Amino acid sequence: MNSSTESISDQLAELLTQYLKQNWVKSPLSNKLITASTNMVTELQLDSFQVMEYMLEVEDHFDITVDLESLSNIHTIEDLAGVVAAAHQE
Amino acid sequence: MSLLDKFAAVKETKNALGCTGQDPTAVVFDTIDTATLGTVNGRKTILAGTNNYLGLTFDPACIAAGVEALETFGSGTTGSRMANGSYAAHIALERELADFYQCPNAGVFSTGYAANLGVLTALLGSGDVVLLDSDAHASLYDGCRMSGADVFRFKHNDVQSLEKRLKRLETRANRCLIVTEGMYSVLGDCAPLAEISELKQRFGVLLLVDEAHSLGVYGEHGRGVAEAQGVLDQVDFTVGTFSKSLGAMGGFCASRHEVLGLFRYVSRPFIFTASPSPSVIATTREALRQLRSRPELRNTLWASARRLYSSLQGLGYELGPEVSPVIAVRFRDRDTALSSWYQLLKSGVYVNLMLPPATPGGASFLRCSVSAAHTDEQISTIIEKFTELKVT
Known part of the structure; x- marks a missing residue:
C-alpha cells in the first residue's frame, strides 16, 4: 500500500466509523479500530444495502462516482482505497 | 465449497424466520373472499398487505x-x-x-x-x-x-x-x-x-x-x-x-x-x-x-390511508415520512418486527414484513397497504390490533 492509498484508507476508516455510529449499526467491531484490512462483510457484518449506503458517503466525500459493478469486488477498506485512488486518476 | 453448500446459509435464515411459528415467506391464503378478506390458517384475515390499491380484483x-x-x-x-x-x-x-x-x-x-x-x-x-x-x-x-x-x-x-x-x-x-x-x-x-x-x-x-x-x-x-x-x-x-x-x-x-x-x-x-x-x-x-x-376509488383510498396513518402516528409508531397508501411501521429490531407481524396475523390482520437487507437503513418494518375496498370497520380493526401490539 503506497502513502496515497494509506491516506485514503485512513479517511475511509474514519468515514466508516461515523457511518456505523450514525446508523446505529450493531457490529462486532464497531467499538474497535477499523483498519485497512477490515472486511466490511465478514468482520463488520454489514449487509449489502449498508455497504452501498456507505459507498454513497464515500463518493460524496471524495467527489467521485463509483460504478455499481465495482462494488462486488470490494471487501476491505484497502480494496475500496484502490477504487477511490483509481477514480481520482480518471 | 460445492455448488449446493451455499444454500446452508439460506436454510438457516429461513429456519430463523419460522421461529415464531409462522414463516412470513410461506403464508398460504386458503381462500380469498374479497379484495380485502381471506382465510389464513383457518382464520378470517383482513388483507392489508396486497398492493390492491383500488380493490379491483373482485370487481x-x-x-x-x-x-x-x-x-x-x-x-x-x-x-x-x-x-x-x-x-x-x-x-x-x-x-x-x-x-x-x-x-x-x-x-x-x-x-x-x-x-x-x-x-x-x-x-x-x-x-x-x-x-x-x-x-x-x-x-x-x-x-x-x-x-x-x-x-x-x-x-x-x-x-x-x-x-x-x-x-x-x-x-x-x-x-x-x-x-x-x-x-x-x-x-x-x-x-x-x-x-x-x-x-x-x-x-x-x-x-x-x-x-x-x-x-x-x-x-x-x-x-x-x-x-x-x-x-x-x-x-x-x-x-x-x-x-x-x-x-x-x-x-x-x-x-x-x-x-x-x-x-x-x-x-x-x-x-x-x-x-x-x-x-x-x-x-x-x-x-x-x-x-x-371512477375517481371516487382514489378518494376512498386516500381517506382510509389518511385515517390509518394518523391513527398509527397517534399511537406513537414511527412511520414513513409522508401519508400514502403504503404505511410503513418501523420497529427497533428484526425480532420485534417478526413477533409483532406474527401477533397481527394471529389476530386476523395480514401485513407485509420487511427485513434487511431489502429495507432502507437496515431497519425492519411492517408494511400496510391500504385499499379502496377496505371498509371503515376493517380499518378500525387494523388500528385496534396495532393498539393491542403497543400494550403487549
Whole structure:
C-alpha cells in the first residue's frame, strides 16, 4: 500500500466509523479500530444495502462516482482505497 | 465449497424466520373472499398487505371481461408475440395505455419486472450511463446491470446528490438516463420529480419513472406521481405494472419517443417470453377503464390511508415520512418486527414484513397497504390490533 492509498484508507476508516455510529449499526467491531484490512462483510457484518449506503458517503466525500459493478469486488477498506485512488486518476 | 453448500446459509435464515411459528415467506391464503378478506390458517384475515390499491380484483365487470376472454380466446397465447403474433387485445391495451398517458407509444410486457428489464436493456448499452436512485426496486437495479451501461447511484430522493453526479458526468451527460420511481414501495415516500425534471432539462438527460405503486393512486387522473407534480410531459419513459392498482399481472412502458415502438425488436425480455394471456389483458383493460372513470376509488383510498396513518402516528409508531397508501411501521429490531407481524396475523390482520437487507437503513418494518375496498370497520380493526401490539 503506497502513502496515497494509506491516506485514503485512513479517511475511509474514519468515514466508516461515523457511518456505523450514525446508523446505529450493531457490529462486532464497531467499538474497535477499523483498519485497512477490515472486511466490511465478514468482520463488520454489514449487509449489502449498508455497504452501498456507505459507498454513497464515500463518493460524496471524495467527489467521485463509483460504478455499481465495482462494488462486488470490494471487501476491505484497502480494496475500496484502490477504487477511490483509481477514480481520482480518471 | 460445492455448488449446493451455499444454500446452508439460506436454510438457516429461513429456519430463523419460522421461529415464531409462522414463516412470513410461506403464508398460504386458503381462500380469498374479497379484495380485502381471506382465510389464513383457518382464520378470517383482513388483507392489508396486497398492493390492491383500488380493490379491483373482485370487481364484477373485470371478472366478466376475463371470463369472456377465456371463453373467446382460450387460456393462453402459448408463445411470444414476436414468434406467435399478437392478439388484437394486446394492441388495443397498448393503444389505451398510450391514450391514458397522452403519448403516441405504449408497449405491454408479461410482468412489471419484465417491463423494467425490457425497457432498460433495450434503451441502454455499453458506454451509456444510468443515474439510479439508491432505493430503487430490484427490477430497476437488475435491468440497469443487465444493460451493460455504467450504473451510478444517487442518494434516495436527494436532488443535491443527483446534481453532484450529473456534474461529474461532464460530456457523458448526453448518453445518460435518470431512473427513479414515483412512490417508493417500502416507505411510501414519493420522488421529488419536479426538481428532478428541472435537473433533467438543465443537463439534457433523459428520465425514466417507474410508477408501479403510484398508478391509479396519484394525480388528478391517476397517472401517477409525475402527473401529481405537474411534470408528466418531462418524463421520457413511464413504466408500470398491472399487478397492483389494476389487479392483474403484466407491465407496460409509455413514451412520447417514437423509438419505443422499436424496443420489441431488441428487448430480450419482450422477445423471449410468452405474451400475457387473453383473460389477463381483458381484466387489465376493464380495470384501466374503471381507474379512468371512477375517481371516487382514489378518494376512498386516500381517506382510509389518511385515517390509518394518523391513527398509527397517534399511537406513537414511527412511520414513513409522508401519508400514502403504503404505511410503513418501523420497529427497533428484526425480532420485534417478526413477533409483532406474527401477533397481527394471529389476530386476523395480514401485513407485509420487511427485513434487511431489502429495507432502507437496515431497519425492519411492517408494511400496510391500504385499499379502496377496505371498509371503515376493517380499518378500525387494523388500528385496534396495532393498539393491542403497543400494550403487549
